[in-house]
Amino acid sequence: MNRRISLRQELPLLVWLVFVWGALWQDFSPGNLLFGALLAVVVARMFYLPPVEVSGRFNVLYAIPFALGFLGRVAAASFQVMYLAVFRGPYVSNAVVAVPLRSRQDLMVTATGHVISLIPGSLVVEVDRSTSTLYLHGLNVRNAEDAAKLRDDVRAIEARLIRIMGTREELELIRLEAAP
Amino acid sequence: MIPDAGTLDAVIDGLSAVFMVVGALMSLAAAVGLLRFPDLLSRMHAATKPQVLGLFLLLAAMGLQLRTWWVWPVLLVAWIFQLLTVPVSAHMVGRAGYRTKHLHRELLSTDELEAVVQKAAAKAAREDSSDGGH
Numbered sequence: 378m379n380r381r382i383s384l385r386q387e388l389p390l391l392v393w394l395v396f397v398w399g400a401l402w403q404d405f406s407p408g409n410l411l412f413g414a415l416l417a418v419v420v421a422r423m424f425y426l427p428p429v430e431v432s433g434r435f436n437v438l439y440a441i442p443f444a445l446g447f448l449g450r451v452a453a454a455s456f457q458v459m460y461l462a463v464f465r466g467p468y469v470s471n472a473v474v475a476v477p478l479r480s481r482q483d484l485m486v487t488a489t490g491h492v493i494s495l496i497p498g499s500l501v502v503e504v505d506r507s508t509s510t511l512y513l514h515g516l517n518v519r520n521a522e523d524a525a526k527l528r529d530d531v532r533a534i535e536a537r538l539i540r541i542m543g544t545r546e547e548l549e550l551i552r553l554e555a556a557p
Numbered sequence: 558m559i560p561d562a563g564t565l566d567a568v569i570d571g572l573s574a575v576f577m578v579v580g581a582l583m584s585l586a587a588a589v590g591l592l593r594f595p596d597l598l599s600r601m602h603a604a605t606k607p608q609v610l611g612l613f614l615l616l617a618a619m620g621l622q623l624r625t626w627w628v629w630p631v632l633l634v635a636w637i638f639q640l641l642t643v644p645v646s647a648h649m650v651g652r653a654g655y656r657t658k659h660l661h662r663e664l665l666s667t668d669e670l671e672a673v674v675q676k677a678a679a680k681a682a683r684e685d686s687s688d689g690g691h
Contacts, residue, residue: 401631
């Protein structure tokens with residue numbers, strides 16, 4: 378197996394490590410950052426992790442509205458869970474829903490699972506990597522309509538993530554889907 | 558210019574007060590959810606999710622009150638680590654809970670995973686019995 382990773386693939390990890398280093402020292406002076414970069418390279422070389430396949434695309438124009446929308450959804454759903462906890466409590470009805478995703482990329486499946494888990498009301502119970510299907514536990518899913526709504530929600534989030542950092546083929550698929 | 562600085566201070570103080578109260582309210586919601594929800598999976602929703610917002614609001618209030626720019630990167634790192642770890646822990650507990658059947662089936666309106674699990678179990682059983690035949 379080829380264990381060499383290109384610098385471009387490793388760069389996001391290195392930048393993140395240097396940022397954490399600077400943040401923890403609370404010192405972003407050039408000397409400290411240079412030493413942090415040195416440590417980051419050593420750590421990334423010594424504690425080798427399998428490379429994450431990144432598509433090489435990152436669209437900031439889609440990422441910023443997505444981040445803001447994500448914060449809004451988290452806030453709205455937190456209050457919804459609070460309402461359910463206080464008023465419905467033991468009588469809440471749930472469902473386990475299967476959501477087939479479009480993307481076969483590990484990173485995209487993980488990112489979608491993370492985002493959908495962080496928005497209160499849904500939780501990833503099981504992942505089928507071979508068919509890239511997420512099995513979600515949804516809070517307050519009373520009937521098939523609610524389940525269909527949850528499924529559409531997750532696929533919409535995946536579509537937005539693909540627009541931010543999916544491969545070109547996936548992006549083409551989304552465009553075709555949106556066109557008619 | 559001096560009254561301007563005073564009103565700005567008052568606005569920052571008010572904003573951080575609101576953030577802190579709402580953030581604490583989110584932790585309270587998590588506690589109420591833990592007590593009131595009927596099974597493990599629905600409790601996981603209450604135990605893990607409202608704090609993501611709660612912690613964000615409390616960290617933002619801290620950043621506003623400390624008034625030094627260098628705390629913001631630390632707070633950001635703390636929140637991002639929370640974002641990265643919360644879904645993983647929720648998933649692991651939820652998955653273990655589902656597999657050990659710590660859930661109330663009568664509370665689920667649909668369960669699309671059960672059929673898949675049973676199919677896989679039946680397949681594994683068939684393979685076991687054909688292995689035993691040799």
